[in-house]
Amino acid sequence: MDIKNLQRENIKTLRPYSTARDEYKGQASVFLDANENSYGSPLPENFNRYPDPLQLDLKDALSKIKGVPIENTFLGNGSDEAIDLLFRAFCNPGKDNVIILPPTYGMYEVSANINDVEIRKVNLLPNFQLDLEGIAEAIDANTKLIFICSPNNPTGNSMVRTDIETILANFKGLVVIDEAYINFAKQRTFIQELTEYPHLVVLQTFSKAWGLAGLRLGMAFASSMIIDILNKVKAPYNISQSTQDLALAALQNIGQVNDWIKTTVAEREHLAGLLLDLPMVHKVYPSDANFILVEVADANGTYDALVDRGIIVRNRAKVTLCEGCLRITVGTPAENEILISALKSLTN
DSSP states (O other): OOGGGTSOHHHHTOOOOOOHHHHOOSOOSOOOSSOOOTTOOSSSSOOOSOOOTTOHHHHHHHHHHHOOOGGGEEEESSHHHHHHHHHHHHOOTTTOEEEEOSSSOTHHHHHHHHTTOEEEEOOOOTTSOOOHHHHHHHOOTTEEEEEEESSOTTTOOOOOHHHHHHHHHHOOSEEEEEOTTGGGOSSOOSGGGTTTOTTEEEEEESSSTTOOGGGOOEEEEEOHHHHHHHHHHSOTTOSOHHHHHHHHHHHTTHHHHHHHHHHHHHHHHHHHHHHHTSTTEEEEOOOSSSEEEEEESOHHHHHHHHHHTTOOOEEOTTSTTOTTEEEEEOOOHHHHHHHHHHHHHHHO
């Protein structure tokens, strides 16, 4: 498969913005190229210099944890930046199309609409698994991307691995597997399949298990050719120096993160049991994520009542296949107890 032929024609000939620091090799002590403030910053730490545009130190630290070489790693302003860049680099507006699999993460559709790319929706089956026949029927010569969220948001389940492999084996465009919640799942990541499938893109994030949602830092892993294209299209300095520094520090505390993951998974099962005991709860769907999809008797009324008590969950009652459902993030034991107490009070 020739990835070069998948990208837009104008991207093939695009000359990316280049800085003097991209162009010189070696060490320097005096920087007079970028019109920065040479005196420093009005902060305890100096941020007067532009950050590394390719985040090489952070990618090197990540490679030791993920086992993915630097040249196969892209860092973005959240996973949303990588999603948007995939549209901008590979989809011709008004001509190409992408396939999404509702119910799923909403930014795929938003990014498609922003970039004027046709969306073809193939709903998941009633068990929230992939409709392989429907996907095959939706593909045509202008289908450039298929987005698969696994574990899926908002349903929480992992997709059957062999079904994803079937798509990878037969689709000639890019297959994007969004693994934002993979740390909470028993299913292993598709990162290890990158060498087998040159058209595979795996998205992960620092926003969930790593507890760094406020930094807005996402990861995309793919063949070096895809990564080169994303680096060509991205803004020159898309990840701030403070974000790079804080993420590097966080990577030193992987033990803490692993402990939180274990605690969250245990609390997820405990919370699911407590929810099942409530008369208003019709169904609790199995979850491989850090949230639970719950079908209740009156989703809208329950949501509003929780808001009145200062408890915010996500109302998914109007989402395809999630009618009557709330999506509830697994909180701390204390937060979960407050939630359960509030729900009990609504039945009295």
